[in-house]
Amino acid sequence: MPTFINPRDRFPTDDLCLYRDKLKENRNYPNLDKNKKTRICVIGAGFTGLLSAYYLKEYGFDVVVVERHRVGWGASGRNSGQVIPGYNQDIRVIARKYGEDIAKVSYQATVEALGEIRRLIEKHSIDCDFKPGLTITATNKKSNDDLGDHIEFLREKVGYKTDFIDANETAKDIGTTLYEGAMRDNFAGCFNPLKYITSIAAICAEMGVEIYEETPALILKKTASGKMEITTPKAIITADKVIAAGDAYQGRLLPNLRKKYVLLRTSMLATEVLSDDLYEQILPSNHAVFEWQNLTNYYTKTADKRLIFGGGDAPLTRNKSEEEKAFKSVYGEMIKLYPALQNIHITHWWGGYFSATLNELPQIGCIDNKIHYALGFCGHGVVPTHMSARLMAARIAEDKNLSQENPDFAKAFRTGNIPFAGKYDHHLVGLGMIWHKIKDML
Numbered sequence: 001m002p003t004f005i006n007p008r009d010r011f012p013t014d015d016l017c018l019y020r021d022k023l024k025e026n027r028n029y030p031n032l033d034k035n036k037k038t039r040i041c042v043i044g045a046g047f048t049g050l051l052s053a054y055y056l057k058e059y060g061f062d063v064v065v066v067e068r069h070r071v072g073w074g075a076s077g078r079n080s081g082q083v084i085p086g087y088n089q090d091i092r093v094i095a096r097k098y099g100e101d102i103a104k105v106s107y108q109a110t111v112e113a114l115g116e117i118r119r120l121i122e123k124h125s126i127d128c129d130f131k132p133g134l135t136i137t138a139t140n141k142k143s144n145d146d147l148g149d150h151i152e153f154l155r156e157k158v159g160y161k162t163d164f165i166d167a168n169e170t171a172k173d174i175g176t177t178l179y180e181g182a183m184r185d186n187f188a189g190c191f192n193p194l195k196y197i198t199s200i201a202a203i204c205a206e207m208g209v210e211i212y213e214e215t216p217a218l219i220l221k222k223t224a225s226g227k228m229e230i231t232t233p234k235a236i237i238t239a240d241k242v243i244a245a246g247d248a249y250q251g252r253l254l255p256n257l258r259k260k261y262v263l264l265r266t267s268m269l270a271t272e273v274l275s276d277d278l279y280e281q282i283l284p285s286n287h288a289v290f291e292w293q294n295l296t297n298y299y300t301k302t303a304d305k306r307l308i309f310g311g312g313d314a315p316l317t318r319n320k321s322e323e324e325k326a327f328k329s330v331y332g333e334m335i336k337l338y339p340a341l342q343n344i345h346i347t348h349w350w351g352g353y354f355s356a357t358l359n360e361l362p363q364i365g366c367i368d369n370k371i372h373y374a375l376g377f378c379g380h381g382v383v384p385t386h387m388s389a390r391l392m393a394a395r396i397a398e399d400k401n402l403s404q405e406n407p408d409f410a411k412a413f414r415t416g417n418i419p420f421a422g423k424y425d426h427h428l429v430g431l432g433m434i435w436h437k438i439k440d441m442l
Contacts, residue, residue, distance in 0.1 A: 018348040019077060020194060023198065025198075030212060031214045034235050038062045038238075042066070042245055043217045043220075044074070044247070045071045048374050048388055048389050051200065053211075057207045059393065063209045064239070067212065068216035068217075070213050072197040074246070074248065077197055080190075082188070082189075082190050083114060083130075083189045083288075084288075084290075084382065085113075087361055087362065087384060088360045088377070088379060091103055102412050108159070113386040118189075121191075129195065130190070131189055131286065132188070133285060134189060134190070135170070135185075135287045138292050139291050143292045150183070150292075162183050163183070164182075164184075165181060167179065172284065174289060176337045190287075190288035217230050217253055220242065220254065227240065230242065243396075245374065250375065265326070266311070266379060270348040272346075274307065299334070309333070357418075362381075363415065364391060374388035
């Protein structure tokens with residue numbers, strides 16, 4: 001059984017997130033307490049929202065950002081930090097469903113977004129522990145063959161090159177013999193997402209973006225004059241346009257969009273600081289890792305010599321016992337890979353929600369030429385959120401060099417509503433996960 005330091009009654013909101021616990025510099029932003037007028041109001045201070053604000057400010061727009069909680073409070077500040085091109089949906093499925101041109105353009109857009117993340121880190125000297133290197137591991141022969149086909153498709157059809165390594169080399173990189181092979185991507189990488197997004201917030205504030213924390217958007221409506229009104233607890237914002245960037249944490253502010261996704265929860269834990277010997281033994285490559293299957297584990301080492309390990313994607317936990325079961329499952333997967341961690345303490349454990357759409361692809365669009373939105377990143381959002389932010393900002397600024405993809409993959413990716421989404425997410429996700437588990441076993 002895992003040994004948890006700081007034991008307490010944790011359900012459901014008092015997770016002990018490593019990133020938040022160890023954040024040394026955390027700028028506070030005020031609550032909004034008086035009415036405001038602005039060109040653009042961004043709802044949500046995560047990757048999508050703050051990067052949209054950043055690019056819009058570069059275009060010369062006045063921007064106000066409101067956040068229900070704190071900067072990076074949602075998925076942007078508590079994810080695994082894996083900076084990966086592509087989408088949750090397999091690129092080969094995208095090609096079959098939407099055509100190879102759409103597949104190529106959409107994937108290349110994420111490669112460009114990954115490069116943009118690296119450019120921003122370098123340009124602004126962002127201290128976020130970024131490290132290059134991602135390894136995608138195959139858990140059995142079938143997944144290894146499929147991963148090889150995936151690598152070939154990326155090289156031949158998309159023009160993105162990675163390395164296919166065998167079981168022996170994978171074992172040297174990962175520190176376990178349980179994998180059949182792997183894909184090594186040296187352009188992708190990993191960072192501390194909370195350090196990154198709080199730095200982006202500070203940069204935006206220095207540029208003149210107004211950021212308000214603990215300021216939820218309660219009501220969103222279009223006035224008779226054509227302006228947008230965003231009602232918050234203490235004030236009303238009047239804006240020309242709105243960017244809805246809350247994704248899984250948006251709630252029911254836009255009820256019709258809530259029908260497009262279901263919520264899932266993922267769980268993560270972090271070990272105590274490892275000894276030098278154990279640190280070198282576990283994951284020698286120091287890459288970020290995730291497994292090539294539907295229900296995946298993902299993990300990496302931190303700058304302060306811990307192991308972060310996540311997985312256990314599950315329906316919304318409804319009680320403490322369900323949450324504990326999820327964490328025990330994640331812990332068990334970690335020990336299966338690395339038995340040497342059996343007696344290591346777990347110092348931090350946390351979870352978070354992400355949204356999943358019908359086609360497992362993000363939904364990027366605009367309502368009535370007033371409300372731009374991006375949602376449904378399906379647990380694979382660090383890079384696509386940046387891509388979406390840049391695309392929405394370019395469309396608002398009418399920058400045709402960036403806003404008119406040819407072909408328009410964002411339009412092609414739009415999908416229908418999920419029956420009963422928002423009402424029976426737990427049951428819908430449970431059924432979906434049973435199906436994914438069966439596919440992984442076949």
